[in-house]
Amino acid sequence: MTEQSAPTTRPQSVADLDTAELGGENSILARQRRDHDELDRMMNAYEQAATDGPERDELWRSIVQLVFSHAFAEETVLWPLLRRVSDDGEALTAVVEEEHQAVNELVAKVEEADPADPRRAEWIAEAFALIRQDIRDEEDELLPLLRAALDDRRLRQVGASWDAVRRGAPTRPHPGIPRRPPGNAVLGVPLSGYDRLRDLGARRPGVLAGAALSVTGAALLAARARRSGR
Template sequence: MAHGGNVIDELMADHREVEEMFSRLQAMSGAGQGLRDLIDEVTIELVRHSVAEEQYLYPAVREHVPGGDRMADKEIEDHGRVEKILKRLEKMNTDDAQMSPLAQQLMDEVASHVQDEESNLFPMLQRACTPQQLDDLGDKIRRAKTMAPTRPHPAAPNSPTASKLLAPGAGLVDRARDFVTGRGTS
């Protein structure tokens, strides 16, 4: 699925990319740099995606979808659980016996989140918004992902306002660290 288009198309393209990464992760045997690189790739994509959703998607859900506050709160809680797992994976050696079970926990959490968004949230948002609103949200999501952090920051505030203020700075620092270390380039 190609990136571009409205917010739903954009986020579903992200979901398919992460699913493909998870397939590669499940097929991988052993530890080492290849596993670290793939965990880093998954982390970068999930963090960027989550930050963009928290900045733009969930505020739109709150505004336009009946019961949107409850839905957005649930999705943000899902993100919090995923971010904590990502932080643990980031600190873990690839030969740690807990790496595989923790990676499976991550895949399960993300799969559940994706299923909920695609089955419930996206159809409700599509019915509640005009095509132009969905296109505008897609543009905002794409821009946000370019500025978003690439590493988990579970202690950072997750309100849209705080995220819009803090994420670009954290993203700049993360991308500088990534450049120096070569993270995310394989």
């Protein structure tokens, strides 16, 4: 079995499956759950960290980087595949895409606001609530459909494509980028190198050249992943 129409009954949440049941450590399901667990860990640490120390700033940067690279890879590789293998794929991915867009807009507000703006804490709390809801929707509703429709080998192939795109994806909010291919890759991939420059705080010409190469490589990886998901 490789790909087939997923059943209409709701399968078991991937949160309740062990690694073997997810298709192995390199399966897309295992990779997704590891990212979700890491996001949950960092959000909890952020909420428990002192409000006047540097830890929160570092955690926030790490959360933002993971949220956007993860979501971009989902929208480029996973959700187009889910729409093909499940009759419910269109409706389910539309909900998650709305959640991604809302997080994008909230994080953009936080990034653009003055650090002393009291609304930042409210926006961050709203973003965390949406991220947690998004994780539940994906693990309980969307990812089980991929488990039902794909065999372990195919899940590992999709995982490799997803990881390749994630490593070259944007890491900052860009609310104007479309949520679906090909528009997300056409507009989003060229921004990934610039995002990484900002993440690193780089100012040296050598780093700028490296970022330019990263943009080219990311574009090729995104195109290859879209083809492999067909």
